[in-house]
Amino acid sequence: MPAAEPKPSFVLRLFAEHRTALQSFFLRRVRTKADAADLAQEVYVRMLRISDPAAIRNPVSYLYTVAHNLVKENAVLDRRQASGVDVDDLSAQEQMQTLPAFDGEVDASLRAARLGVVLQQLRPKCRAAVELRFTHDLSFREIAQHLGVSPQMAKKYVAQALGHCRRRMARMG
Numbered sequence: 001m002p003a004a005e006p007k008p009s010f011v012l013r014l015f016a017e018h019r020t021a022l023q024s025f026f027l028r029r030v031r032t033k034a035d036a037a038d039l040a041q042e043v044y045v046r047m048l049r050i051s052d053p054a055a056i057r058n059p060v061s062y063l064y065t066v067a068h069n070l071v072k073e074n075a076v077l078d079r080r081q082a083s084g085v086d087v088d089d090l091s092a093q094e095q096m097q098t099l100p101a102f103d104g105e106v107d108a109s110l111r112a113a114r115l116g117v118v119l120q121q122l123r124p125k126c127r128a129a130v131e132l133r134f135t136h137d138l139s140f141r142e143i144a145q146h147l148g149v150s151p152q153m154a155k156k157y158v159a160q161a162l163g164h165c166r167r168r169m170a171r172m173g
Helices: 007-030 033-048 059-083 090-096 108-120 124-134 140-147 151-172
Strands: none
Touching: 007 033, 007 059, 033 059, 059 151, 108 124, 108 151, 124 140, 124 151, 140 151
16 A cells, blocks of 8 residues: 555545455355445444554455454344343333334335345244244244244244344334
């Protein structure tokens, strides 16, 4: 990198050259295109925060180090949010029965369409667990039998799916 090159143009060039590969890197690790794009954007933002980009010996390696750390952070956040929901708690069950609040201008059909998009981003077993729980009103034991997993795993699938849905619906506004 030339020493006189301003930081934003350096980062912009680096990001432009590696954006597609970076999104593929994330997609292999997080499984949803929307999250992969969000994480790639976060790499860009973090690279812009570097005070002295000239000190980076290998910018591409540094870029992927930042990306790798983001994958770890995302996994920790997902685990925390999934484990933070006690699906047996009565108040949690009441919250699960309602959609996240939206302002009055967004109609129910738009919310349903958005939720459908978000549900399609889930892994198949998570999506199936949510559908069986809320569409067919099955117990976790019944869901577990249907999916061939333990009841605890069925609860975990539902908790993970709910955490994902809440995050994605909140981002969609």
